Amino acid sequence: QSVLTQPPSVSAAPGQKVTISCSGSSSNVGINFVSWYQQLPGAAPKLLIYENNVRPSGIPDRLSGSKSGTSATLGITGLQTGDEADYYCGTWDSSLDAEVFGGGTKLTVL
Amino acid sequence: QLQLQESGPGLVKPSETLSLTCSVSGDSISTDIYYWGWVRQPPGKGLEWIASILYTGRTYYSPSLRSRVTISVDTSENQFSLKLSSVTAADTAVYYCARRRGGRNYFDYWGQGTLVTVSS
Numbered sequence: 001q002s003v004l005t006q007p008p009s010v011s012a013a014p015g016q017k018v019t020i021s022c023s024g025s026s027s028n029v030g031i032n033f034v035s036w037y038q039q040l041p042g043a044a045p046k047l048l049i050y051e052n053n054v055r056p057s058g059i060p061d062r063l064s065g066s067k068s069g070t071s072a073t074l075g076i077t078g079l080q081t082g083d084e085a086d087y088y089c090g091t092w093d094s095s096l097d098a099e100v101f102g103g104g105t106k107l108t109v110l
Numbered sequence: 111q112l113q114l115q116e117s118g119p120g121l122v123k124p125s126e127t128l129s130l131t132c133s134v135s136g137d138s139i140s141t142d143i144y145y146w147g148w149v150r151q152p153p154g155k156g157l158e159w160i161a162s163i164l165y166t167g168r169t170y171y172s173p174s175l176r177s178r179v180t181i182s183v184d185t186s187e188n189q190f191s192l193k194l195s196s197v198t199a200a201d202t203a204v205y206y207c208a209r210r211r212g213g214r215n216y217f218d219y220w221g222q223g224t225l226v227t228v229s230s
Contacts (some may be wrong), residue, residue: 035215
């Protein structure tokens with residue numbers, strides 16, 4: 001059971017938009033920065049979004065992040081087949097004094 | 111370009127100690143801005159944080175693994191290490207080392223990962 005809750009899977013057609021939610025609590029998402037990672041099959045996680053909504057260099061603006069209260073959201077527009085991957089949210093939990101991740105969401109581009 | 115590389119045995123017997131090292135190249139590990147951490151991923155499952163360390167030796171441990179984990183840093187070799195004792199099959203996973211931005215809650219560079227199997 002992960003501290004952060006993500007939907008197990010989402011899907012959409014190429015060119016469409018998808019959002020992935022990350023639900024936490026007042027001790028983690030509610031008060032700390034959220035980051036998002038993409039994990040392609042057989043590869044290490046890759047940072048997509050940090051500090052809730054900042055894209056690292058090289059990450060296209062098709063990807064966006066937002067946070068409201070104890071929930072965060074990753075948005076991907078103009079879906080491509082290459083976006084098929086597992087996506088994870090992460091943050092610090094100030095009560096646990098620990099890094100926490102969501103359980104991951106598998107994105108399928110139909 | 112920063113690179114992290116995990117090394118260590120790919121097979122560990124139950125009840126023994128898993129030991130891994132992460133070699134860092136392209137930048138010094140002795141920085142106040144970044145922590146250095148370990149994250150693991152059991153086959154077919156999600157990410158689980160294990161521990162993080164600052165070059166000064168300040169450490170943070172997962173509450174669920176704290177009693178079995180030791181993380182250490184060797185600034186002279188620009189590397190950091192993980193020891194996990196009393197392993198069981200449940201510790202079988204891909205182990206990643208990663209750099210973590212202090213105070214900002216993100217891991218920006220990751221090693222490629224190394225699969226450690228616990229089996230007799």
